[in-house]
Amino acid sequence: MxxxxxxxxxxxxxxxxxxxxxxxxxxxxxxxxxxxxxxxxxxxxxxxxxxxxxxxxxxxxxxxxxxxxxxxxxxxxxxxxxxxxxxxxxxxxxxxxxxxxxxxxxxxxxxxxxxxxxxxxxxxxxxxxxxxxxxxxxxxxxxxxxxxxxxxxxxxxxxxxxxxxxxxxxxxxxxxxxxxxxxxxxxxxxxxxxxxxxxxxxxxxxxxxxxxxxxxxxxxxxxxxxxxxxxxxxxxxxxxxxxxxxxxxxxxxxxxxxxxxxxxxxSSINPVFPLPAALKARGEAMAEGFVASLNMGAGQFCTNPGLVIAEKGEALDAFVAKAGEVLKGSASQTMLTPGIFDAYQQGVGRLSSHDKVREVARGQVGETPNQCQSGLFVTAAADFLADEALQEEVFGSTSLVIECADAAEVKQVAEHLEGQLTVTLQMDDADLDAARALLPTLERKAGRVLVNGWPTGVEVCHAMVHGGPYPATSDxxxxxxxxxxxxxFLRPVCYQAMPEGLLPEALKESNPLGLKRLDDGQRES
Amino acid sequence: MxxxxxxxxxxxxxxxxxxxxxxxxxxxxxxxxxxxxxxxxxxxxxxxxxxxxxxxxxxxxxxxxxxxxxxxxxxxxxxxxxxxxxxxxxxxxxxxxxxxxxxxxxxxxxxxxxxxxxxxxxxxxxxxxxxxxxxxxxxxxxxxxxxxxxxxxxxxxxxxxxxxxxxxxxxxxxxxxxxxxxxxxxxxxxxxxxxxxxxxxxxxxxxxxxxxxxxxxxxxxxxxxxxxxxxxxxxxxxxxxxxxxxxxxxxxxxxxxxxxxxxxxxSSINPVFPLPAALKARGEAMAEGFVASLNMGAGQFCTNPGLVIAEKGEALDAFVAKAGEVLKGSASQTMLTPGIFDAYQQGVGRLSSHDKVREVARGQVGETPNQCQSGLFVTAAADFLADEALQEEVFGSTSLVIECADAAEVKQVAEHLEGQLTVTLQMDDADLDAARALLPTLERKAGRVLVNGWPTGVEVCHAMVHGGPYPATSDxxxxxxxxxxxxxFLRPVCYQAMPEGLLPEALKESNPLGLKRLDDGQRES
Structure with missing residues (x-):
């Protein structure tokens, strides 16, 4: 053609x-x-x-x-x-x-x-x-x-x-x-x-x-x-x-x-919250799933997991080490446009050069133009809370891990977040109470709350919400x-005492479209 | 107390x-x-x-x-x-x-x-x-x-x-x-x-x-x-x-x-469209209903009929004459505040002194403070179309009649209107085609379209729309x-793969609230 x-x-x-x-x-x-x-x-x-x-x-x-x-x-x-x-x-x-x-x-x-x-x-x-x-x-x-x-x-x-x-x-x-x-x-x-x-x-x-x-x-x-x-x-x-x-x-x-x-x-950085029991029991497998989601499509998804928030300690260290190892081996990928590549380079540069941020690993360097070299970084909750710029989306395959002192600080960081498209809980049965304590905050922050999955991959169905509080979306x-x-794209219109001959099809008393109407407040069945 | x-x-x-x-x-x-x-x-x-x-x-x-x-x-x-x-x-x-x-x-x-x-x-x-x-x-x-x-x-x-x-x-x-x-x-x-x-x-x-x-x-x-x-x-x-x-x-x-x-x-001026057959058959009764709606609560309703749009001729003249006669006898009413009264006086004053607007009648003058003296005015469609200021709401019992050359000009005036809470058709069976021709415009302009009623009186029910395009409302x-x-005051949240124990009541698989859910796109009955 x-x-x-x-x-x-x-x-x-x-x-x-x-x-x-x-x-x-x-x-x-x-x-x-x-x-x-x-x-x-x-x-x-x-x-x-x-x-x-x-x-x-x-x-x-x-x-x-x-x-x-x-x-x-x-x-x-x-x-x-x-x-x-x-x-x-x-x-x-x-x-x-x-x-x-x-x-x-x-x-x-x-x-x-x-x-x-x-x-x-x-x-x-x-x-x-x-x-x-x-x-x-x-x-x-x-x-x-x-x-x-x-x-x-x-x-x-x-x-x-x-x-x-x-x-x-x-x-x-x-x-x-x-x-x-x-x-x-x-x-x-x-x-x-x-x-x-x-x-x-x-x-x-x-x-x-x-x-x-x-x-x-x-x-x-x-x-x-x-x-x-x-x-x-x-x-x-x-x-x-x-x-x-x-x-x-x-x-x-x-x-x-x-x-x-x-x-x-x-704009969304799609925080992931690995909860303590899950992190301890399966941190390494989690790290593999995380990096796979992070690298998908060179990270060029609105739902790319750009933030990991968890309590610091051995389990988180092991997760970070494993994620770094996997990410180090990840191949570079061509980004969508030279402009997006430039913005990615600048965004990763801001993280690399930030004095409160530690670089854990970078992926493979590209050999052709506009190739995204994945990045994983770590910072402390207090530093994240102190610097709004660390919440800025870096469009592409990069994520920042936030080390928190305890569950209270995890919640504090969650409350500090701007609106998101998604938030993800990684949890085991033993994390149920911790999850329950976080959920009210997470619901307020995002349009979709996931458990034990990864935010990339947005199902086109009836229950999906690809939206969320500002700045994830405008509405x-x-x-x-x-x-x-x-x-x-719709607005309601009320028709008062309109004769059957003038009413639109959907509203005629004869109900030619066979709709289940709300009749005097009762749903027709 | x-x-x-x-x-x-x-x-x-x-x-x-x-x-x-x-x-x-x-x-x-x-x-x-x-x-x-x-x-x-x-x-x-x-x-x-x-x-x-x-x-x-x-x-x-x-x-x-x-x-x-x-x-x-x-x-x-x-x-x-x-x-x-x-x-x-x-x-x-x-x-x-x-x-x-x-x-x-x-x-x-x-x-x-x-x-x-x-x-x-x-x-x-x-x-x-x-x-x-x-x-x-x-x-x-x-x-x-x-x-x-x-x-x-x-x-x-x-x-x-x-x-x-x-x-x-x-x-x-x-x-x-x-x-x-x-x-x-x-x-x-x-x-x-x-x-x-x-x-x-x-x-x-x-x-x-x-x-x-x-x-x-x-x-x-x-x-x-x-x-x-x-x-x-x-x-x-x-x-x-x-x-x-x-x-x-x-x-x-x-x-x-x-x-x-x-x-x-x-802000809404709630236009009323008396169509030709209805205007001819029952213009005088219509005038009485119109003035009653106009005077209700000293005209201090969002849905007060502040505009009448019709084809000029004997039938409209008779309607205007009768409305003027009824309005002339209408008692003055106390307005809500001195500020609202002052704004009303100014608004009516703008109409009275407008060189393209003719005063048909004023109601009784008040003898106590802050009393609204009703007003009825007439102008030509061409003059209305030429002056945006004539669309400004005068909060209180005042209305402006727009004389149109023919049905095409009625439609032109309708298209020229800003967003409204209501529009009203006064029509008989013989007006059905005229109503059908106007309806697409009216639906685009207002949240509620009435037939043979008056816009004041807003029913609190399920099908009511008290809203409409800007500036009637902001949304x-x-x-x-x-x-x-x-x-x-609501927003949707999606829960992905969330365990039953963490799901809110409304979403539990056991459906404890007995809701009729949209299940895979099908409404449960």
């Missing part, structure tokens, strides 16, 4: 006039063709107007039509075949098996949302029947459903070129909610973005939907990204990336005439992974 | 050191005793620390204990008896019957949330069972529930001294969610606030809850109000009031180290009235 290097606006391919973007193969440093002409205000305006024009019709598509559309997007992505895999590998330096797995996850995610759309629970239909004879005042018939917020701007993430990019989780959940989507493609994988964008474009046409349901724009964050978030026709934003990027978008969104929600997944009330992600 | 004039912090009564607040009887201008010593940073700190200390225990109270607490608050409010009614009447100028009705609503609201808490649907429990044999990767057991956000700051509203004040809807829903509450009492009704605050204080003690579950502070918005919103221990804010007040709180909340959600219900995804208000 020939790449054109153009933004996809509705059913058209449009060349922008701003500076061109070139992908770079991070494994070789080689620049990849074609050039992607950057968009500007004109392309933002065109895509936003098309999205706005499509909104009222798209949000009222039937559950079945919308589900089929999501499934068609999945099939069209699969139909690209090997071209997609090869291009994504070249643009990201990620292994082929990983990209293939990620394609499966992306298409599975779209099909999960198709099921969620059909089930219709997201409509949260509530009916409070009229009480014409109530004293002192009658009650009118009141019905509630949820409707889509409006066109959504989605920012592709560098570290998931498929699953959190053009047709990733944010796009799938926004489309499922009934929102048109405009993607600001990540500049690190424009070819992958064009290929997936064309697949979505085809699905829109095949399903006979208004073209403005989907566009993907190439360009700079400042011009295209900020322009989208500031546009009055955009009503919500999905973003996965850095803290500085996320907070910049939050600020733009808040300064609009009509402020809008920004769902930014930004702790939500998740960006799993079926509950749809709720981010 | 003797009023002490002190803030209630946990179980104590505390005198502040800032300027004192005196209630004023708006019907007489008379100052009411006692003086309320204003709190400052010290009181904010004390209440916030107590709330923080109470949080972990309170959010894990059993559903039954929490429900009984809410019911006990209701009983304790009723137990104050006539003292509460008399004081509220003196502080607000509202009629006794209205205050009695509002007490009923307030207690009913608390009891509704008790039922909601017991039912447990708000926990939104989701279980995705482990799949140990899944290929290529096993799935861990994943469970989700919702937990409380943290201590909540609630700002009492001037226009609902009971139902949206110390133990009103924001407080009831936050307590139901498991959040301790600190109320910043409205300075217009401190005595009412103290009485209700003591009732809640008693309920906390009777139920054996940690004292920090509830406090009420007196003081200035700048010192106590802003101090609460900026405090790192406060995790959400509930506010009903002016647009300037709400946006000021939003700004403080966004500038915190950890930004927090502000649920501000601020269109929520409602501040009705049982769904609880969702504002």
């Amino acid at each position: 020939t790449l054109e290097g153009k933004s996809l606006i509705g059913q058209q391919a449009v060349a922008g006039n701003s500076s061109a973007i070139h992908a770079v193969n991070p494994a070789t440093g080689e620049q990849l063709d074609p050039a992607y002409a950057g968009g500007s205000a004109a392309e933002v305006d065109k895509a936003a107007q098309l999205a706005w024009d499509a909104f009222d019709a798209y949000r009222e598509t039937s559950l079945e039509d919308r589900a089929v559309f999501l499934e068609t997007v999945a099939s069209e992505i699969e139909a690209i075949g090997d071209d997609l895999i090869q291009r994504a590998v070249a643009e990201t330096g990620l292994p082929q098996a990983r990209i293939e797995g990620e394609r499966g996850r992306t298409c599975g995610q779209l099909r999960l949302f198709a099921k969620v759309v059909r089930a219709g629970e997201w409509l949260d239909v509530r009916v409070d029947p009229a009480m014409p004879d109530r004293q002192p005042m009658p009650r009118a018939d009141l019905r509630q459903r949820h409707i889509a917020l409006g066109p959504v701007a989605v920012f592709g993430a560098s570290n998931f070129p498929l699953a959190f990019s053009v047709a990733g989780g944010d796009t799938a959940s926004a489309l499922a909610a009934g929102c048109p989507v405009i993607v600001k493609a990540h500049s690190a994988h424009p070819g992958t973005s064009e290929l997936v964008g064309r697949a979505v474009q085809k699905a829109v046409a095949k399903c006979g939907l208004p073209e403005g349901v989907f566009s993907v724009l190439f360009g700079s964050g400042r011009e295209v990204g900020a322009g989208l978030v500031a546009d009055q026709r955009i009503k919500a934003v999905g973003f996965t990336g850095s803290r500085s990027g996320g907070t910049a978008l939050m600020k733009i969104a808040q300064q609009r005439k009509e402020p809008i929600p920004v769902y930014a997944e930004m 702790s009330r939500t998740t960006s992974v799993g079926s509950a992600a749809i709720f981010r | 003797t009023l002490e004039g002190k803030s209630l912090i946990g179980q104590q009564a505390v005198a502040g050191n800032s300027s004192a607040i005196h209630a004023v009887n708006p019907a007489t201008g008379e100052q009411l005793d006692p003086a309320y010593a204003g709190g400052s940073a010290a009181e904010v700190d004390k209440a916030a620390q107590l709330a923080w200390d109470a949080f972990d225990a309170y959010r894990e109270t059993s559903l039954e204990d929490r429900a009984v607490f809410l019911e006990t608050v209701a009983s304790e409010i009723e137990a104050i008896g006539d003292d509460l009614i008399q004081r509220a009447v003196a502080e607000t100028g509202l009629p006794q019957a209205r205050i009695e009705g509002e007490r009923g609503r307030t207690c009913g609201q608390l009891r509704l949330f008790a039922k909601v808490v017991r039912a447990g649907e708000w926990l939104d429990v989701r279980v995705d069972p482990a799949m140990p044999d899944r290929q290529p990767m096993p799935r861990a057991d994943l469970r989700q529930r919702h937990i409380a956000l943290g201590p909540v700051a609630v700002f009492g509203a001037s226009n609902f001294p009971l139902a949206f004040s110390v133990a009103g809807g924001d407080t009831a829903s936050a307590l139901a969610a498991g959040c301790p509450v600190i109320v910043k009492a409205h300075s217009a009704h401190p005595g009412t606030s103290e009485l209700v605050g003591r009732a809640v204080q008693k309920a906390v003690a009777k139920c054996g809850l940690p004292e920090g579950v509830f406090s009420v502070l007196f003081g200035s918005g700048r010192e106590v109000g802003a101090g609460l919103v900026a405090d790192q221990r406060i995790k959400a804010v509930g506010f009903t009031g002016s647009r300037s007040g709400g946006t000021a709180l939003m700004k403080i909340a966004q500038q915190r180290k950890e930004p927090i959600p502000v649920y501000a219900e601020m 269109s995804r929520t409602t501040s009235v009705g049982s769904a208000a609880i969702f504002r």
Whole structure:
């Protein structure tokens, strides 16, 4: 498939006039063709107007039509075949098996949302029947459903070129909610973005939907990204990336005439708490699991375990020694972009040169460009507590072990943490009381609490929470992974005394969609 | 019952050191005793620390204990008896019957949330069972529930001294969610606030809850109000009031180290759309209903119908003439505070002196202080579209009729509107197509769409949405009235592979609470 290097606006391919973007193969440093002409205000305006024009019709598509559309997007992505895999590998330096797995996850995610759309629970239909004879005042018939917020701007993430990019989780959940989507493609994988964008474009046409349901724009964050978030026709934003990027978008969104929600997944160091009995009984095995999680994907996951917090002593020493030994032998891995590699080098440098931090081990040095050399460091709880900078995320395969005097200090460090996507307990039965004492703190700090697993690997399912208190995300009330992600793009509307002929399908007294409504406070079964 | 004039912090009564607040009887201008010593940073700190200390225990109270607490608050409010009614009447100028009705609503609201808490649907429990044999990767057991956000700051509203004040809807829903509450009492009704605050204080003690579950502070918005919103221990804010007040709180909340959600219900002019057939068939009866809604409570409702949008012609002229005639005879009513009266006078003055606005009628002039003289005005759609200022809410009994050339201009005016709490259609069967054409716009603009009713009178039930796009509220995804208000104060947490002994009650495999969980995406019945 020939790449054109153009933004996809509705059913058209449009060349922008701003500076061109070139992908770079991070494994070789080689620049990849074609050039992607950057968009500007004109392309933002065109895509936003098309999205706005499509909104009222798209949000009222039937559950079945919308589900089929999501499934068609999945099939069209699969139909690209090997071209997609090869291009994504070249643009990201990620292994082929990983990209293939990620394609499966992306298409599975779209099909999960198709099921969620059909089930219709997201409509949260509530009916409070009229009480014409109530004293002192009658009650009118009141019905509630949820409707889509409006066109959504989605920012592709560098570290998931498929699953959190053009047709990733944010796009799938926004489309499922009934929102048109405009993607600001990540500049690190424009070819992958064009290929997936064309697949979505085809699905829109095949399903006979208004073209403005989907566009993907190439360009700079400042011009295209900020322009989208500031546009009055955009009503919500999905973003996965850095803290500085996320907070910049939050600020733009808040300064609009009509402020809008920004769902930014930004920053997390995912503390692991090995509890005493588990640490003593199986510290070495734990160390192997820990380093495997730390090194996965060169540590370029939002849920990478960047912090280990435990009571000091022989058991922790043995864990650290073993982890250091395993890490020392770990091969270097190509990072996603030269920029990410540079930031990683600087972050590890800050730890290496910190006078309160001890370097335990570094992994193998790379021989090709942009290779991540893993790092393991140790510091004392008091030093960690005294220096906010030690909580800063180093994106990549690096972790810091915090030695605590006792359980009370472990809890103190936990309370001191910023908001996280995940926290992990490593525990045995004998640790149950210690775990119970920590749990209230951990729940307050994170969106997901794991026991005896590792935080990398985020299941796409119904119970998943990939979210958490600020700065892990901008909105702790939500998740960006799993079926509950749809709720981010909905708002409730109440219809009072509306005649059956005017009521939307979901609310008609005849209940043509067969929904289990909340009827006067009782769930229909 | 003797009023002490002190803030209630946990179980104590505390005198502040800032300027004192005196209630004023708006019907007489008379100052009411006692003086309320204003709190400052010290009181904010004390209440916030107590709330923080109470949080972990309170959010894990059993559903039954929490429900009984809410019911006990209701009983304790009723137990104050006539003292509460008399004081509220003196502080607000509202009629006794209205205050009695509002007490009923307030207690009913608390009891509704008790039922909601017991039912447990708000926990939104989701279980995705482990799949140990899944290929290529096993799935861990994943469970989700919702937990409380943290201590909540609630700002009492001037226009609902009971139902949206110390133990009103924001407080009831936050307590139901498991959040301790600190109320910043409205300075217009401190005595009412103290009485209700003591009732809640008693309920906390009777139920054996940690004292920090509830406090009420007196003081200035700048010192106590802003101090609460900026405090790192406060995790959400509930506010009903002016647009300037709400946006000021939003700004403080966004500038915190950890930004927090502000649920501000601020500003709405609640447009009414009389459609042609209905206007022709029953314009005069409609005019009577309209003026009755407009004059209710001196127009001091968030849902007061401040705008009428219709096609010009004989039918609209007859409606306007009749409405003007009824309004001319309407008695003046005492407004809540001298400040609100002054703002009303200025707002009506802006309309009266606007060169594109025609005064149709004014109501009776008052003979006692602070009396609202109703107003009805007319302007042309083109003039309304050309002047943003004509969309500004005038809090009180005043409405502006917009004459449109045709249905297309009606729609154009609707699209031009800012976000609203309500929009109302007055329609007959022959108007169905016209209504259908307008509905997509109306849904986008408001949280509640009414047919053939009037927007005043907000039912406390399950399907109610008292919310809407900015600037009606700060967060269109929520409602501040009705049982769904609880969702504002919750966030999801996922528990991965957690042993049964550590799992919270709601998530145990044995399902001791008997909840209907979402099991692998299927709703249990």
